[in-house]
Amino acid sequence: MHMRTILAIARKDALDVLLNKSTLTLLIMPIILSVLFVVVTDIFGSHKTEILVYNPGNSAVVQVVSGAFSDPQIVSASSPADVASAFGPDGSHKSSPYAVGLVIPANFDAALRQGGHPQMSLYINGDDVNMQQRQLLQSAIMNYSRVVANPSPPASINMATINPPAPTTIGQDLGTLYITTALLVSFMVSTSLVGSLLVEEKEKKTLRMLMVSPASFGDVVLGKLLVGVGYQLLLSLVVMVIEGGFMGQVPLVLFFVLCGACFSLSLGLLLGSIFQSSSAVGGVAGMVSIIYIIPGIFVGPLLQASQGNMAVQLIKILPSYYMADGIYNALVNKTVVSNALLDAIVILGCTAILLLASVWTLRRQASVVAAI
Amino acid sequence: METNDLMIEAVNLSRTFGNKKAVIDMSFSVPRGEIFGLLGPNGAGKTTTIRMLTGQIDPTAGHARVAGCDVVKERAMLKQRIGVVFEDQNLYERLSARYNLAFSCWLYGLPKRRVDEVLELVHLRDRAKEPIRTFSNGMKQRVMIARALLHKPPVLFLDEPARGLDPIAAREVRQTIDRLRQEGMTILLTTHLMEEADQLCQRVGFIINGRLVANDTPRNLKLSHGQRALVVTLDSVGDVTHNGTLQEVTLNMDDPYDQSRLAQWMAQEKVRAVHSREATLEDVFIEVAGIRPA
Numbered sequence: 001m002h003m004r005t006i007l008a009i010a011r012k013d014a015l016d017v018l019l020n021k022s023t024l025t026l027l028i029m030p031i032i033l034s035v036l037f038v039v040v041t042d043i044f045g046s047h048k049t050e051i052l053v054y055n056p057g058n059s060a061v062v063q064v065v066s067g068a069f070s071d072p073q074i075v076s077a078s079s080p081a082d083v084a085s086a087f088g089p090d091g092s093h094k095s096s097p098y099a100v101g102l103v104i105p106a107n108f109d110a111a112l113r114q115g116g117h118p119q120m121s122l123y124i125n126g127d128d129v130n131m132q133q134r135q136l137l138q139s140a141i142m143n144y145s146r147v148v149a150n151p152s153p154p155a156s157i158n159m160a161t162i163n164p165p166a167p168t169t170i171g172q173d174l175g176t177l178y179i180t181t182a183l184l185v186s187f188m189v190s191t192s193l194v195g196s197l198l199v200e201e202k203e204k205k206t207l208r209m210l211m212v213s214p215a216s217f218g219d220v221v222l223g224k225l226l227v228g229v230g231y232q233l234l235l236s237l238v239v240m241v242i243e244g245g246f247m248g249q250v251p252l253v254l255f256f257v258l259c260g261a262c263f264s265l266s267l268g269l270l271l272g273s274i275f276q277s278s279s280a281v282g283g284v285a286g287m288v289s290i291i292y293i294i295p296g297i298f299v300g301p302l303l304q305a306s307q308g309n310m311a312v313q314l315i316k317i318l319p320s321y322y323m324a325d326g327i328y329n330a331l332v333n334k335t336v337v338s339n340a341l342l343d344a345i346v347i348l349g350c351t352a353i354l355l356l357a358s359v360w361t362l363r364r365q366a367s368v369v370a371a372i
Numbered sequence: 373m374e375t376n377d378l379m380i381e382a383v384n385l386s387r388t389f390g391n392k393k394a395v396i397d398m399s400f401s402v403p404r405g406e407i408f409g410l411l412g413p414n415g416a417g418k419t420t421t422i423r424m425l426t427g428q429i430d431p432t433a434g435h436a437r438v439a440g441c442d443v444v445k446e447r448a449m450l451k452q453r454i455g456v457v458f459e460d461q462n463l464y465e466r467l468s469a470r471y472n473l474a475f476s477c478w479l480y481g482l483p484k485r486r487v488d489e490v491l492e493l494v495h496l497r498d499r500a501k502e503p504i505r506t507f508s509n510g511m512k513q514r515v516m517i518a519r520a521l522l523h524k525p526p527v528l529f530l531d532e533p534a535r536g537l538d539p540i541a542a543r544e545v546r547q548t549i550d551r552l553r554q555e556g557m558t559i560l561l562t563t564h565l566m567e568e569a570d571q572l573c574q575r576v577g578f579i580i581n582g583r584l585v586a587n588d589t590p591r592n593l594k595l596s597h598g599q600r601a602l603v604v605t606l607d608s609v610g611d612v613t614h615n616g617t618l619q620e621v622t623l624n625m626d627d628p629y630d631q632s633r634l635a636q637w638m639a640q641e642k643v644r645a646v647h648s649r650e651a652t653l654e655d656v657f658i659e660v661a662g663i664r665p666a
Contacts, residue, residue, distance in 0.1 A: 008478030012464070012471075019466040205462035209519075212426050212456045213479045214448070367429055 001222065005215040009223025010230070013197055017231065022278075026193045030186035030235055034242040037178040049128060050075055052098040054083050057106040061120070064144045065102060068136050077101075080121070087123035090160035099128035100137070112148045124161040134161070179243040180328045183257060184292040184320070186235045187264035192285040194228040194265045198272025198358075199281045207362075217362040221273075221355060225265050232261035248331040252340065256326035259347040263319060264292075266354035273358040273365070295324040319350040377403045379527050379558035380425065384434035387420050394420040396582040397434070402575075404526075407549065407559040409569040411657060412579035418562040419459065421579070422529050425560070426456050439527045439558075452480070455520030459531040459562075461512045465505040469496055469515050472504060473522060480523045490518035494548065510541025517548055528552065530561035534568055546572060566653040576653065580661045590653055597656040600625040605645040606637060622649060 017023045049069040053062050054077040066072035075098070077083045083101040088094045101123030105111070111118035122141070124134055141157060201207040201220070210220055236257045240246055246253075267288065268281075275281045294315055315321050326343035329335045380402035387395040395417040402408040410418045423429045425438050427447040436443045439453035463472050473487040491497040494514035504512060513533065520528060533549065534542035549572055553559060563569050569576050570590045577587040586593060602623045623630035637643050 004481055005479050008475060011478065012467070012475045015471070016464060016466060204465070205458065205460040206464060208428070208458055208460075209456075209462050210479075211428050212451060212454065213476065214451050214481075215479055 001216060001218045002214065005213075005219040006223045006226060009210075009215065009220060010226040013224060013227040014230065017193070017197070017227065023193055023196060026189050026196075027231060027235060030182060030189050031238055031242065033185055034182045034239045037182055038242060049073065049099045050097055052077050052083050052086050052101045052123075054078075054080050054103045057104065057108055057110075059104045059108045061104060061108065061141060061144050062102065064140045065100065065137060068133065068140055069099070077103075083121070083123060087125065087160060096125050098123075099125050109148055112145055119158055121158045121160070124159065126161055176247075176328060176331045179240065179331060180324055181293075182239045182243055183236055183260065183327055184295070184324060186232065186239055187260050187320075187323070188285075188289045188292045189235070190228055190232045190261060190264045191268035191271070191288065192282060193231070194224055194268035195272035195275075195281040195285055196278045197224050197228075198269055199275055199278050202276055203278065211366060217359050217366070220362070221269050221359050224269060224272075225262070225355070228265035228268070229258070229261050232265065233258065236261065248333040249335055250330075252330035252335055253327060256323065256330055256343065256347075259344055259351070260320075260323040260327065262351045263323060263347050263354070266351045266358070269358040270354045270361065273361040291318050291320045294318070295321040319346055322346040378437075379404050379406075380408070380436070380438050380560055382421075382425065382434070382436040385421070385424060385431050385436055386433040387417075387424055387429065388432050393582050395424070395431075398579075398582075398584045399434075400577055400584060400587050402558055402560060404558050405553065405556045406574045407553050407561065407572050409573035409576040410560065410562045410579055411564070411566065411569055411576055411653070412562075413564070413661075416579040417582040418579055419531060420582075422456075422531055422560070422562065426454055426529055427451065439525070452523065453525050454527050454529060455523070455525040456529045457513075457516045457520045457531065457533055459535060461509065461516060463504045463512060463515055463519075466503055468501050468503055469507070469518075470500040472515060473519055476519050476522050482523060486522050490521050493521065494518045508541070510537050510544065513537060513541065513545055514548070517545070521552075526558060528557055528559045530559060532563055533561060534563070534565060542568070566657060570653045578657060578660050586656075586660050593656045594651045594653065597651065597659050599651055599655070601649040601651075602634070603647045603649050604634065604637070604643060605647075607642045607644060 017027070049072045051062075051066055051069075051072055052075050055062050062074065066074055077086070080103040083103050086096055086098055087101050088096075101121075103121035103123075105118050105120065108118045108120060120141070122137065124137075129137070138157060138159070198220075201210065207220070215223075240253075240257075268285065271281050271284055271288070275284065295318055322343040326335075326340060326347070329339065378401045380400075382401070383399050385395060385398040386393070398417075398421060400408070410421060412418050420429070424431045425436055425443055427443050427450045430444055438450060441447075441450040441453060443450060464475070467475070469491070470487055473490060474484065476482075477484060477486055487500075488497065491500050494517055496511060496514055496518070499507070499511065504515065507515070517530075517533070530549065534545050537545060546568065549559060549561070553572075561569075561572070573590060575587065575589050576593065577584050579585070586597075588596070602625055604621050604623055606619045606621065623634055625631070634643075
């Protein structure tokens with residue numbers, strides 16, 4: 001194995017990918033999909049956050065609360081009872097136009113300055129406000145209290161949540177799922193891309209030329225892996241920028257993106273080494289794409305909801321599940337070291353097996369005159 | 373001949389694919405600076421032989437050395453010492469001629485100036501920046517020859533070098549090959565064009581069904597296998613077909629009847645001219661193989 005020949009092949013392919021209309025289209029596809037996800041999220045996810053407030057003392061805490069939302073609309077209530085009736089008791093289920101309700105005592109700010117512990121009521125509609133936003137609200141109110149005075153505890157919040165989100169609600173982290181799915185789609189594209197790069201060497205008989213050059217089959221495979229990883233990382237970064245994916249544990253996200261890229265590219269290389277035509281690779285890559293899509297759907301909350309379901313548990317056989325799991329957990333900041341280690345070992349182990357299998361397949365085909 | 377002067381040496385080379393014997397006990401050698409032609413119909417085993425000699429596949433029996441390297445045990449060194457021009461035009465069509473050659477330079481770790489040198493050699497420097505897909509077949513063939521020469525290999529393998537080329541392009545390719553031989557390069561070429569082999573090769577071998585059935589210089593093959601004939605130009609005589617006042621007749625020099633006829637015409641002073649007619653390689657091939665070449 002020679003670095004010089006690996007780099008030569010990668011350099012040649014890097015340009016060839018851009019000059020080839022079909023591979024260029026493949027590269028652009030995940031970007032288009034990401035934009036589509038963003039548009040869909042914007043259409044279905046964007047609406048005014050109505051906040052019902054009883055604030056007889058005109059406390060500035062209302063501005064702090066409304067600042068936690070991108071498009072807030074404050075509605076004034078005439079009494080605490082209005083707010084209470086708009087939401088209902090804690091844990092109840094009720095349709096409400098309001099996302100947040102606030103009942104702020106008339107002397108809230110003054111009581112804080114005097115070192116008192118004024119109590120405000122905070123109503124949350126779980127349909128509109130997720131767990132993270134709820135925590136953010138609490139933290140914002142506490143911070144406000146500290147700014148006004150510095151008591152300990154500064155204020156007490158009596159919180160009630162209606163339509164409380166079940167721990168397994170699907171769609172709670174829709175944005176995170178979109179990012180995970182968009183990344184998985186970009187991996188899917190890489191499988192097809194690098195497979196077609198290798199199979200084209202057979203179709204155009206250029207692999208024969210490489211066979212009599214100093215390049216070994218290992219060099220050919222690794223050269224294509226290298227150029228694939230380069231494009232995949234670039235693609236993933238673009239997708240993450242579009243989807244706002246730089247969240248959670250970013251270095252870990254990038255690590256799992258790299259692992260995922262290596263796995264999907266190795267799978268593509270195996271397909272490219274097995275088949276003799278681009279159409280065959282494209283067809284099989286299309287069928288194989290299901291191994292990316294299913295874990296993309298079931299990773300995270302849906303998987304938790306389906307614990308015990310045999311069919312869903314079977315998904316864990318797929319290496320791509322560990323890819324999705326690693327990325328998702330890193331994005332939502334829930335990575336557990338042992339889990340991340342398992343994910344990485346499974347992905348990298350499968351990658352090594354796939355790479356060895358593709359080199360072996362190419363060598364075997366080369367021993368038959370008509371094969372390559 | 374000294375063994376050191378043999379640039380290609382195949383000894384009982386055989387290759388089977390399953391039950392099919394593609395090459396059977398093939399032995400031949402090519403000395404330095406010689407062009408050796410392998411002739412035979414499609415499927416005779418020419419390409420399999422080249423693939424074994426270039427280290428692409430292992431022989432199932434026998435052994436071979438090319439440019440001093442064992443084709444199985446010293447494959448890495450072998451790759452540095454051979455150039456191969458393939459039957460198929462296997463270039464990167466979307467890339468320019470220069471980029472195709474630069475890629476090979478990177479593979480072999482050669483300086484970039486070699487690209488310009490070989491482009492000059494095949495007269496393509498002015499088209500170097502254009503994509504290969506815009507090139508004619510002849511130009512593509514010249515790029516492939518340039519690519520095979522980049523690392524200055526002492527042995528060159530050419531698989532059907534003039535296939536699909538127009539007569540002018542084919543002549544240009546033949547001239548390039550001859551120039552390389554004059555520079556001391558050893559060349560093994562396969563072709564189905566007997567005239568091309570006759571013009572270029574110092575020696576030729578005929579492969580039929582995986583076996584090398586003849587191996588000699590074109591002249592010796594023609595002398596040993598071809599029919600000895602004379603073309604005689606005559607004044608009008610009774611037993612020869614008329615064509616104006618002069619007739620041409622081909623006589624077999626080994627046929628007693630033709631010998632007596634010639635003697636008779638000479639005595640009658642009817643003979644205007646006599647030309648010897650040499651057998652062609654195609655005649656030899658047909659006689660040796662019992663079939664017409666592909």
